[in-house]
Amino acid sequence: MSNAAVFTITYWGTTGTISDPLRPEEVTGKIVDCLEELARRGRLAELQSASDVRTAIERELAVLPFHLRSTYGGNTTSVEVQTPDALMLFDCGSGFRELGRALSKRWNAPDYNGDRTAHVLVTHPHMDHSYGTPFFAPYYDPRNSFYIWATKSVFRSLQAVLDSKSNLSQVYFPPTYDMMKGMKPNEEIAPGEDFRIGGTRIRTFPLRHPGGCLAFRLDRDGKTYVFASDHEQQEIPDTALAAFAKGADILYTEGQYTQAEYEGREGLPGETPMPRRGWGHSTVEACVATALAANVKSLHLGHRDPARSDADLTRLQEYAQSLAGNVMQVIVPPEGMTVSL
Numbered sequence: 280m281s282n283a284a285v286f287t288i289t290y291w292g293t294t295g296t297i298s299d300p301l302r303p304e305e306v307t308g309k310i311v312d313c314l315e316e317l318a319r320r321g322r323l324a325e326l327q328s329a330s331d332v333r334t335a336i337e338r339e340l341a342v343l344p345f346h347l348r349s350t351y352g353g354n355t356t357s358v359e360v361q362t363p364d365a366l367m368l369f370d371c372g373s374g375f376r377e378l379g380r381a382l383s384k385r386w387n388a389p390d391y392n393g394d395r396t397a398h399v400l401v402t403h404p405h406m407d408h409s410y411g412t413p414f415f416a417p418y419y420d421p422r423n424s425f426y427i428w429a430t431k432s433v434f435r436s437l438q439a440v441l442d443s444k445s446n447l448s449q450v451y452f453p454p455t456y457d458m459m460k461g462m463k464p465n466e467e468i469a470p471g472e473d474f475r476i477g478g479t480r481i482r483t484f485p486l487r488h489p490g491g492c493l494a495f496r497l498d499r500d501g502k503t504y505v506f507a508s509d510h511e512q513q514e515i516p517d518t519a520l521a522a523f524a525k526g527a528d529i530l531y532t533e534g535q536y537t538q539a540e541y542e543g544r545e546g547l548p549g550e551t552p553m554p555r556r557g558w559g560h561s562t563v564e565a566c567v568a569t570a571l572a573a574n575v576k577s578l579h580l581g582h583r584d585p586a587r588s589d590a591d592l593t594r595l596q597e598y599a600q601s602l603a604g605n606v607m608q609v610i611v612p613p614e615g616m617t618v619s620l
């Protein structure tokens with residue numbers, strides 16, 4: 280029995296709705312906050328006299344709160360899952376471009392002679408889950424093989440903007456499908472359909488979202504990862520989603536709003552209150568209740584609202600964890616986070 284991971288999951292984009300890069304004043308604010316904190320702890324004088332100043336600074340920064348020294352990132356949805364026999368990429372938001380750059384570097388390294396195949400699983404065609412497609416460099420390399428698994432509506436929308444014969448060709452992006460020599464024929468799936476990629480069993484589940492959205496459940500060797508992005512829970516807990524995610528090691532779902540924001544009693548940070556019912560997204564409270572009902576080990580709260588700052592996200596994670604108590608771990612996954620099952 281090998282100790283190798285069954286699923287290695289890396290988050291390349293976890294922001295919901297639209298990309299949200301850090302603004303210049305936010306970057307400056309982080310530098311000021313970190314220096315202020317180090318001064319308060321009386322660490323600055325010691326740093327100045329360290330023999331290796333850079334290493335000493337890195338060591339001091341590493342113990343500061345994550346939202347001060349770093350960022351959750353601002354790219355929209357893109358998640359990489361490596362299994363023992365296949366590479367799977369979930370959704371193609373702006374994080375997909377970053378993933379493409381990393382993949383090109385990996386596959387084009389001088390000593391690399393491994394597989395150049397990946398499976399791209401797309402939840403739905405909304406722009407924040409698809410606009411990274413033409414900016415994914417490995418699609419253009421004829422040595423590569425990409426199989427896209429999605430519903431008819433995803434393929435129809437990609438066709439509309441990327442087929443050179445479509446009226447919308449070159450309206451949204453210059454490239455067209457025929458330039459993407461690494462793309463293989465479509466693997467069309469229907470909501471509720473089960474299929475396999477290598478030794479991994481994949482089940483699908485239709486989520487409640489305007490235009491539709493598909494959740495994926497990956498099972499292999501007793502490990503389970505559920506990727507259930509855009510979804511507006513109708514009941515709390517959502518018994519159908521809880522049944523689909525039952526006993527998962529990780530349930531990734533979305534908690535874009537708090538219950539007060541959803542009902543319009545409170546505004547999102549910096550915004551006036553506005554009810555969000557019918558917008559297709561869930562509350563943190565609903566996600567925690569559903570994850571508890573599903574008896575999952577860990578809840579990953581993705582599709583974070585772009586209005587939230589890094590400090591807001593740390594508070595949101597603490598709030599969600601307080602709702603979950605100590606029976607389940609809750610994480611707001613930052614870009615670059617990798618977990619193995």
Ligand SMILES: [Zn+2]
Pocket residue numbers: 295296405407408509582
């Ligand atoms: Zn979305």
Ligand SMILES: [Zn+2]
Pocket residue numbers: 403405488492509559
């Ligand atoms: Zn959506």
